[in-house]
Every structure is written in structure tokens, then in C-alpha cells.
Amino acid sequence: MSQEDFKDGIQRLQNNLDAHFQAVQTNIEGQHTEIRNSLKETSAQEDLGATLNRTEVQFMAVNTEIKNQLQEIGSKIITKEDFANSIQALQAKLDAGLNRTEELRMMKITADANDELKSQANTLKDTINYLQSQLKISKGQTKIKEDILNGKEEHLKNKDQQISDLRNKIKLIETTTISKQSEQSSKLSEYQIKLREMEPFKVTSASSPPGWTVIQRRIDGSENFNRTWNDYKSGFGKVSGEFFIGLEKLHRMTEARPHELYIKLGKVNGSTSYAHYNDFKIGSEKELYELKNLGKYSGETGDSLTYSKNQKFSTINRDNDNTSDLNCAFSFGAWWYHKCSESTLNGKYFKNGKGFEGIHWGSWHDNDWEISLTFVEIMIRPKS
Numbered sequence: 529m530s531q532e533d534f535k536d537g538i539q540r541l542q543n544n545l546d547a548h549f550q551a552v553q554t555n556i557e558g559q560h561t562e563i564r565n566s567l568k569e570t571s572a573q574e575d576l577g578a579t580l581n582r583t584e585v586q587f588m589a590v591n592t593e594i595k596n597q598l599q600e601i602g603s604k605i606i607t608k609e610d611f612a613n614s615i616q617a618l619q620a621k622l623d624a625g626l627n628r629t630e631e632l633r634m635m636k637i638t639a640d641a642n643d644e645l646k647s648q649a650n651t652l653k654d655t656i657n658y659l660q661s662q663l664k665i666s667k668g669q670t671k672i673k674e675d676i677l678n679g680k681e682e683h684l685k686n687k688d689q690q691i692s693d694l695r696n697k698i699k700l701i702e703t704t705t706i707s708k709q710s711e712q713s714s715k716l717s718e719y720q721i722k723l724r725e726m727e728p729f730k731v732t733s734a735s736s737p738p739g740w741t742v743i744q745r746r747i748d749g750s751e752n753f754n755r756t757w758n759d760y761k762s763g764f765g766k767v768s769g770e771f772f773i774g775l776e777k778l779h780r781m782t783e784a785r786p787h788e789l790y791i792k793l794g795k796v797n798g799s800t801s802y803a804h805y806n807d808f809k810i811g812s813e814k815e816l817y818e819l820k821n822l823g824k825y826s827g828e829t830g831d832s833l834t835y836s837k838n839q840k841f842s843t844i845n846r847d848n849d850n851t852s853d854l855n856c857a858f859s860f861g862a863w864w865y866h867k868c869s870e871s872t873l874n875g876k877y878f879k880n881g882k883g884f885e886g887i888h889w890g891s892w893h894d895n896d897w898e899i900s901l902t903f904v905e906i907m908i909r910p911k912s
């Protein structure tokens with residue numbers, strides 16, 4: 529082989545090698561890019577990336593060394609022996625390059641492992657998606673259950689309302705029954721009241737409206753109401769008929785609890801009417817059983833009692849009124865008098881409904897003092 533031929537051969541070899549390394553490098557770079565891309569999402573990215581970089585650097589070093597040697601060969605006049613050695617060295621370098629390629633193939637396997645990891649990650653993603661969908665379904669079911677519960681609650685509310693309505697109906701029936709019973713029995717029901725430091729005493733419930741306690745009644749003139757201070761203090765008469773409960777009891781009852789006052793009146797012609805006061809209170813004996821409170825008037829008779837508010841009680845033998853030359857009670861019966869009054873419900877009883885010193889409620893009969901009422905029922909009840 530001539531030296532020219534040798535040089536040509538070397539040149540061809542060098543070109544081939546260059547082409548080969550170029551191909552290998554491109555291949556490696558492609559693989560690296562692929563691996564890098566596939567590693568982007570994994571936590572092992574840094575470790576694998578570093579390994580790849582290291583391998584690449586090593587490969588480039590080998591490549592450069594081969595190139596340098598080939599250039600050296602090409603620029604030297606060398607012996608056959610040298611050439612054989614050089615070829616051997618090249619062969620070794622090529623083997624090394626192949627080893628690198630093998631290494632890179634291993635790297636590809638690592639990339640496969642990465643694929644496996646990716647597929648695991650995907651599986652994990654699928655699992656997460658599945659769990660999320662399950663959660664959605666579960667939430668949906670919870671919502672449905674909540675809706676059912678809300679429905680049940682609404683249902684219960686309705687039931688409560690129904691029960692409440694039924695209770696009210698029962699109350700109404702009971703009330704009606706009681707009032708019917710008392711109407712049927714024509715006798716008024718009697719019961720006892722016990723107050724602190726007092727003997728129990730009998731009272732009657734009102735014929736109507738129900739639930740009130742009667743404290744004074746005029747129906748037929750059978751009872752004498754022309755009485756002294758002590759009689760009005762302790763009360764008199766029969767609770768089943770005509771009577772007055774007594775000022776001391778009224779004081780104790782209305783002092784213990786706020787009371788309402790209801791006055792039912794009747795004329796000889798059978799017509800009836802009423803007056804209502806929403807805050808009735810009587811003072812102590814020391815205060816001369818003053819009419820301390822009346823509250824607000826309502827009713828049909830007109831208001832003939834507010835004039836007597838804050839006035840002391842007077843009887844035939846106790847003049848506590850504000851007139852200087854007479855005792856109102858002497859003519860019109862015991863009452864809360866100022867300069868006398870607009871009402872006299874303890875006056876004389878006139879069966880024919882006529883009499884100047886009789887039972888009056890001025891506003892109900894145009895202050896015609898000849899008219900005397902034939903029915904009186906004064907009642908109280910604790911304020912609710």
C-alpha cells in the first residue's frame with residue numbers, strides 16, 4: 529500500500545467515523561431530549577438528568593479524542609506497525625463508544641422505567657379521578673339525604689302546627705263544655721280562695737264571661753247593702769246570691785297580683801252591658817281602701833268609674849269623700865267618692881228600676897238619676 533493510498537484510507541476512515549459519531553451523537557441527543565421530556569414530571573428528574581449530562585460529557589470527550597488521534601494519524605508518516613497499533617487503538621475507542629451507546633441504551637431502559645413510573649402516575653391519577661368522582665357521587669347522595677331530611681323537618685313542622693291547632697280546638701271544646709255545664713246547672717259554681725294571713729273564703733265564678741271571680745252581685749234586692757265600714761271591710765251576703773266580697777280581700781288579692789276588672793250591668797227591661805278596666809288595684813285599710821289603679825277602660829256602658837280613681841272608700845259611718853258639707857255614701861251607698869261620683873253600684877235596690885238613691889252607672893243611662901239598675905255583677909281576674 530502506497531503512502532497516498534494509506535492517507536486516502538485514513539481519510540475515508542475518518543469521514544466514516546465522523547459520520548458514525550455524528551449519527552450516534554444525534555441519536556443520543558434525540559434520546560436525551562426524549563428522556564428529559566419524559567422526566568419533566570417526575571421527582572427523579574434531577575438525578576437522571578445529572579447522569580445523562582455526565583454520560584454525554586464523557587462521550588464527547590471520547591469522540592474528541594478519536595478525532596484528535598485520527599488527525600494525528602493523518603498528519604504523520606507512519607509505519608505499518610504504527611498503523612496496526614493505531615487501528616487497534618481506534619478499535620478500542622470504537623468499542624468504548626459502543627459501550628457508551630450501550631450505556632445510553634441502558635439510559636433508554638431507565639427511560640422505560642420512567643415510562644413505567646409515568647404509567648403508575650397515570651394509574652394514580654386515574655385512581656384520584658375515580659376517588660374524586662366517588663366523592664362527587666357521595667356529595668350528591670349527601671345532598672339528596674339533606675333534601676330528604678329537610679323534607680322530613682318541614683313535615684314535622686306541619687305536624688307540630690297540626691298538633692297546636694288540635695290543642696286549641698280541644699281548649700275551645702273544653703271552654704265551651706264548661707260554659708255549657710254552668711249554663712245547664714243554673715247554679716253558679718263556688719270555690720274557696722286562700723290568702724296570706726286570712727281565713728279561706730268562698731267566691732263564685734261568673735255566669736259569663738267564664739274565668740272571672742265575682743266580687744259583688746246585685747240581682748233581687750234580698751241583701752242589705754246599707755252597711756258600716758267594718759261590714760264593707762270584711763264582706764257580707766251569700767256568694768251564691770247577693771253579696772260583697774270585702775275590701776280587705778280585694779286589697780290582698782289585687783296587691784298580690786295585677787288584676788282586671790269587669791262590670792256587667794242590667795236594666796229592668798232585661799238589657800245588659802259591660803265595662804272593662806285592665807288594671808284594678810285597691811289600697812290597704814291604712815290607705816282607706818283607695819281605688820289605686822283602674823287602667824284603661826273598654827266596653828259598652830261608657831266609663832263612669834275613672835272619676836272615682838284615687839278616691840278613698842266611704843260608708844255610711846265613714847266619710848272619706850271630698851265634699852265638706854255631706855257624706856255621699858249616706859245617700860248613695862258605700863263607694864269610692866270624690867265630690868260624690870258617676871257610679872253608685874252599692875246604692876239602694878229598686879225592683880222597678882226607678883229610684884234617685886238607687887244603683888247608677890251614669891254614662892249608660894244619660895246621667896238620668898231616676899233610673900236604677902236591677903243587675904250588677906262586678907268581677908276580677910288575674911292579668912295574664
Ligand SMILES: [Ca+2]
Nearest residue numbers: 847851854855
Ligand atoms: Ca264629705
